[in-house]
Amino acid sequence: MALRRISMAALAAVVAAMAATASAGEGDIKYRQKVMAAVGGHMGAMVTILKGQGGNKADIAGHAHAMAELAKISMHVFPKGSGPMDGKTRAKAEIWEKPDQFKAVTEAFVRESEMLAKVAKTGDMAAFGAQIGALGKNACGACHKPFREKE
Amino acid sequence: MSALAAGLALVISTAGARASGGVEQGAYILTAAGCVGCHTTPSDKKAGVLLAGGRALKTPFGVYYSPNITPDPEHGLGAWSEADFLTALRHGTSPRGEHYFPVFPYVSYTRISERDMRDLWAYLQTVPAVARSEPPHEVSLIFGSRFLAGLWKLIYFKPETLAIDPGKSPEWNRGAYLVEALGHCGECHTPRGMLGGFQTSKHLAGTNTGPDGDSAPNITPDSDTGIGRWSDDDLDTLFTLGMIPDGDFVGDGMGEVVENTAKLTPEDRRAMIVYLRSLPAIQNHIGKPKN
Numbered sequence: 001m002a003l004r005r006i007s008m009a010a011l012a013a014v015v016a017a018m019a020a021t022a023s024a025g026e027g028d029i030k031y032r033q034k035v036m037a038a039v040g041g042h043m044g045a046m047v048t049i050l051k052g053q054g055g056n057k058a059d060i061a062g063h064a065h066a067m068a069e070l071a072k073i074s075m076h077v078f079p080k081g082s083g084p085m086d087g088k089t090r091a092k093a094e095i096w097e098k099p100d101q102f103k104a105v106t107e108a109f110v111r112e113s114e115m116l117a118k119v120a121k122t123g124d125m126a127a128f129g130a131q132i133g134a135l136g137k138n139a140c141g142a143c144h145k146p147f148r149e150k151e
Numbered sequence: 152m153s154a155l156a157a158g159l160a161l162v163i164s165t166a167g168a169r170a171s172g173g174v175e176q177g178a179y180i181l182t183a184a185g186c187v188g189c190h191t192t193p194s195d196k197k198a199g200v201l202l203a204g205g206r207a208l209k210t211p212f213g214v215y216y217s218p219n220i221t222p223d224p225e226h227g228l229g230a231w232s233e234a235d236f237l238t239a240l241r242h243g244t245s246p247r248g249e250h251y252f253p254v255f256p257y258v259s260y261t262r263i264s265e266r267d268m269r270d271l272w273a274y275l276q277t278v279p280a281v282a283r284s285e286p287p288h289e290v291s292l293i294f295g296s297r298f299l300a301g302l303w304k305l306i307y308f309k310p311e312t313l314a315i316d317p318g319k320s321p322e323w324n325r326g327a328y329l330v331e332a333l334g335h336c337g338e339c340h341t342p343r344g345m346l347g348g349f350q351t352s353k354h355l356a357g358t359n360t361g362p363d364g365d366s367a368p369n370i371t372p373d374s375d376t377g378i379g380r381w382s383d384d385d386l387d388t389l390f391t392l393g394m395i396p397d398g399d400f401v402g403d404g405m406g407e408v409v410e411n412t413a414k415l416t417p418e419d420r421r422a423m424i425v426y427l428r429s430l431p432a433i434q435n436h437i438g439k440p441k442n
Contacts, residue, residue, distance in 0.1 A: 040397045040398025043398035047392060051384075137402065140402070141400045144399065145403050151438040
């Protein structure tokens with residue numbers, strides 16, 4: 001009985017170790033790409049609503065809130081070991097080589113998307129459109145230009 | 152010029168105009184031609200000081216600093232006549248007959264109508280004068296030689312006005328004028344040869360060695376390597392918000408362009424889109440080589 005328990009425990013430990021070390025970097029890259037796709041999805045959705053082409057104005061606040069949450073999440077999706085040396089990613093090595101500069105743009109992302117969520121609650125569509133532009137320029141563009149490879 | 156072409160020409164260059172012309176129209180021309188982008192430093196822009204020059208323009212031939220084009224009589228264009236200004240844009244030549252380096256996009260600006268040049272000049276007189284000269288260019292003797300710039304012009308430049316195509320709609324012609332003259336899109340989006348002349352067979356098909364060392368995408372209608380899969384609405388969203396179809400945003404150089412295209416009339420944006428759609432699709436992949 002004790003022997004079987006120990007074996008099960010040993011097996012579980014081995015499986016856990018395997019899962020942790022099997023291409024951890026690639027898993028982080030995959031996760032990051034999903035997060036960024038979500039960011040792009042919400043952006044596109046909000047602009048569709050903004051242009052009156054579809055969707056529901058009432059849902060803008062939800063999208064903006066999601067953006068603010070994703071911005072916070074995005075601060076943690078660049079762990080060491082998920083760079084260009086570790087797998088197929090457009091993230092540039094500069095992210096880890098220039099941590100202060102990188103931190104500044106992730107903070108800009110959080111700041112601009114929190115502002116977006118705030119403006120979304122007011123219902124002022126003009127201000128909302130302006131803030132989308134600001135978010136795109138000061139966060140998306142400001143990070144992608146120095147820190148992401150061209151396609 | 153036939154009466155039809157002359158009539159079209161008037162429509163093309165005044166489309167999007169406010170009725171009064173002159174200074175107000177000149178402000179619009181400034182927007183469409185994107186002068187502020189090259190002639191204003193980022194710090195000046197933050198301070199609300201425009202067109203005082205000094206912006207570093209990095210090219211494969213060195214760094215050129217844009218001149219002060221405010222009406223300051225000593226440091227800017229204050230001593231110029233209107234004719235001097237027309238010559239600069241049409242012929243790429245200074246009032247003293249010196250050749251400008253083609254980082255100043257007279258290869259495109261030469262196609263601007265005389266009326267638009269005059270309105271732009273009228274507007275420039277109203278800009279606050281700034282008493283500051285730009286730094287000297289940081290270029291080698293070769294690429295700093297006005298004489299060699301003149302030779303370059305002989306090979307790669309022809310003063311011209313944009314020919315109207317009477318077989319196409321006024322909207323198409325307006326789009327051609329906005330893209331090829333005022334908007335000078337080709338200056339970034341058309342690949343160049345070693346000496347900086349345009350590879351005209353790949354017009355607007357993008358380049359990996361564009362302004363400031365950045366790439367500029369292929370904006371011909373090719374569905375794989377260009378914008379063929381974009382809808383007209385995608386293009387309008389780009390020109391108003393700077394957003395591209397996957398929800399990402401353009402930055403930097405194109406971001407500055409979008410600040411201007413966002414201020415054009417919807418009809419003018421539509422005209423640009425109509426024109427861009429009509430171009431021959433050129434397969435030219437920009438970016439990392441596909442494995």
